[in-house]
Amino acid sequence: MIRCTSSHNLRLTGAALVLMACSAAAGAAPDGAMIFSDLCAACHSETRLGGTGPALIPESLGRLKGEKLQAVIAKGRPMTQMPGFAQTLSVSEIAAVADYVSAPLAKAPVWGVAEIEATRSLRDDYTPTTAPVFMADPMNVTLAVETGDSHISVLDGDTFAVLDRFETPFAVHGGPKFSPDGRYVFVMSRDGWVQKYDIWSLHEVGRARAGLNSRNIAMSHDGKWLAVANYLPKTLTILSTSDLSVAKVIEVEGRDGTASRVSAVYQAPERKSFVLALKDVPEIWEVATDPEAGPFHDGFVHSHEAGMEEALGAEKGLFARRRIAVTAPLDDFFFDPGYRNLIGANREGETGVVVNLDVGREIATLPLPGMPHLGSGISWMRDGRRVMAVPHLNEGRISIIDMTDWSLVKRVETSGPGFFLRSHEGTPYLWADVFTGPHKGEMHLIDKETLEVVKVITPEPGKTVAHTEFTRDGSRALVSIWEDDGAVIVFDTKTQTELMRLPMRKPSGKYNVWNKITFEDGTSH
Numbered sequence: 001m002i003r004c005t006s007s008h009n010l011r012l013t014g015a016a017l018v019l020m021a022c023s024a025a026a027g028a029a030p031d032g033a034m035i036f037s038d039l040c041a042a043c044h045s046e047t048r049l050g051g052t053g054p055a056l057i058p059e060s061l062g063r064l065k066g067e068k069l070q071a072v073i074a075k076g077r078p079m080t081q082m083p084g085f086a087q088t089l090s091v092s093e094i095a096a097v098a099d100y101v102s103a104p105l106a107k108a109p110v111w112g113v114a115e116i117e118a119t120r121s122l123r124d125d126y127t128p129t130t131a132p133v134f135m136a137d138p139m140n141v142t143l144a145v146e147t148g149d150s151h152i153s154v155l156d157g158d159t160f161a162v163l164d165r166f167e168t169p170f171a172v173h174g175g176p177k178f179s180p181d182g183r184y185v186f187v188m189s190r191d192g193w194v195q196k197y198d199i200w201s202l203h204e205v206g207r208a209r210a211g212l213n214s215r216n217i218a219m220s221h222d223g224k225w226l227a228v229a230n231y232l233p234k235t236l237t238i239l240s241t242s243d244l245s246v247a248k249v250i251e252v253e254g255r256d257g258t259a260s261r262v263s264a265v266y267q268a269p270e271r272k273s274f275v276l277a278l279k280d281v282p283e284i285w286e287v288a289t290d291p292e293a294g295p296f297h298d299g300f301v302h303s304h305e306a307g308m309e310e311a312l313g314a315e316k317g318l319f320a321r322r323r324i325a326v327t328a329p330l331d332d333f334f335f336d337p338g339y340r341n342l343i344g345a346n347r348e349g350e351t352g353v354v355v356n357l358d359v360g361r362e363i364a365t366l367p368l369p370g371m372p373h374l375g376s377g378i379s380w381m382r383d384g385r386r387v388m389a390v391p392h393l394n395e396g397r398i399s400i401i402d403m404t405d406w407s408l409v410k411r412v413e414t415s416g417p418g419f420f421l422r423s424h425e426g427t428p429y430l431w432a433d434v435f436t437g438p439h440k441g442e443m444h445l446i447d448k449e450t451l452e453v454v455k456v457i458t459p460e461p462g463k464t465v466a467h468t469e470f471t472r473d474g475s476r477a478l479v480s481i482w483e484d485d486g487a488v489i490v491f492d493t494k495t496q497t498e499l500m501r502l503p504m505r506k507p508s509g510k511y512n513v514w515n516k517i518t519f520e521d522g523t524s525h
């Protein structure tokens with residue numbers, strides 16, 4: 001028997017301890033898989049697909065790789081269950097675990113109807129009320145997502161009192177989606193969990209894991225279905241909003257059979273459909289949410305001859321699917337208010353495209369260099385013409401596009417790359433943040449008529465200040481100090497003075513019920 005002298009934490013099992021200590025003594029590279037199994041699997045699961053802790057696969061880790069990932073393993077994550085392993089593992093062992101979790105899974109995991117159903121749980125302590133359990137205006141309720149400790153604060157939109165603060169799944173991303181009457185809200189995490197919460201009862205209804213790595217969710221025009229765009233597996237999951245049961249899992253494959261991730265899915269209420277873009281294949285799909293829909297012809301083949309639908313594979317009815325070919329896969333997109341046109345961009349490209357959804361083809365290109373963030377696009381009427389504004393993720397400017405002739409009206413220079421843009425018909429300004437770089441604490445107010453920056457607010461120099469939401473009447477703007485010991489600041493939109501500061505844990509997006517369910521000009525999808 002080899003006697004080893006290196007000291008390892010005694011939480012390791014005997015077999016792992018002997019193997020690791022001996023491999024260190026023999027100069028062999030540490031075994032990341034074995035260390036993972038011993039120290040990490042209890043929370044993140046042997047499959048790496050997540051348990052009480054998040055999934056540890058490249059799709060979920062995203063930009064968290066190399067030294068950054070090793071630092072998280074060494075130091076842990078404050079305010080979470082993730083401990084630091086610097087005292088337990090050597091530098092090379094930490095690197096081995098980081099390499100192990102950064103490697104793609106050997107086999108694509110199966111995540112179909114049965115697997116999703118097995119995760120679905122409805123709260124047995126939930127009893128729906130017949131009226132809101134609070135006095136506040138339910139239409140002015142505003143949710144603030146706190147990513148620092150995975151909670152959502154439910155705010156009274158008049159007094160800003162916290163009506164409830166409930167726990168969410170880890171790493172909520174994208175806008176929560178409200179039922180058309182504003183009573184229920186659905187929240188999605190990057191690990192594919194969908195949570196249903198009853199705002200009137202201030203109570204969670206239940207949750208289900210609709211994917212293993214997901215992008216965003218969309219609500220159908222009638223509030224009956226929730227679409228979940230997934231990266232892993234390459235599917236679109238459709239859940240029933242009533243009890244989160246699976247209505248359909250659609251395998252996402254291009255016309256040539258290539259499987260694809262879904263960049264994002266949005267509802268197109270006027271069209272009674274979901275519209276999604278495929279990330280790995282140059283196609284847009286439209287999926288009907290109307291039982292009377294169709295026949296849906298593929299955008300590739302335009303034949304309206306009677307009797308040709310069957311031969312062309314046209315689909316009818318609920319969840320009928322139509323494909324539209326585009327020049328390059330789209331990462332992100334936006335619609336005109338009538339949902340006739342989709343404005344999309346591929347983040348690597350220099351141009352955006354306008355796709356007319358009625359005729360099923362591209363009709364214009366847009367000059368949009370610099371990673372446009374179309375998911376944050378907003379539009380409004382200016383001088384009788386509708387214009388849209390888009391921030392860029394790697395350039396300090398905002399592009400303003402005329403939505404009638406698709407010309408570039410102006411590039412508004414800001415002090416750094418921004419992430420979110422918001423406005424409201426009750427304010428003459430766009431509120432545009434700077435998310436990265438030395439000016440990350442600056443919020444630009446841009447006049448919607450002159451397109452000039454009229455004011456820059458820096459509520460807390462040096463801290464990230466991002467994402468604005470307005471109250472129902474637009475008289476108040478809520479802005480996040482996007483830090484662990486952060487806050488949501490309430491501004492008077494007329495005077496732009498600070499009225500109040502609500503302490504929060506790394507607050508990200510805020511979402512006002514009224515603005516969302518009425519598709520208020522100036523709000524995101």
Ligand code: DHE
Nearest residue numbers: 062172173174175216217263264332375419508509524525
């Ligand atoms: Fe987001 C919305 C894509 C990184 C916070 N983000 C969205 C939407 C898309 C998107 C498609 C619209 C979904 C919706 O609301 O239905 N986001 C992407 C990316 O591709 C990107 C750049 C890379 C990625 O990792 O996915 C990205 N996003 C981030 C972040 O790093 C942010 C700042 C922090 C986080 O929580 O991950 C972030 N994204 C947000 C937020 C929204 C969002 C808060 C909702 C904004 C809204 O007002 O609706």
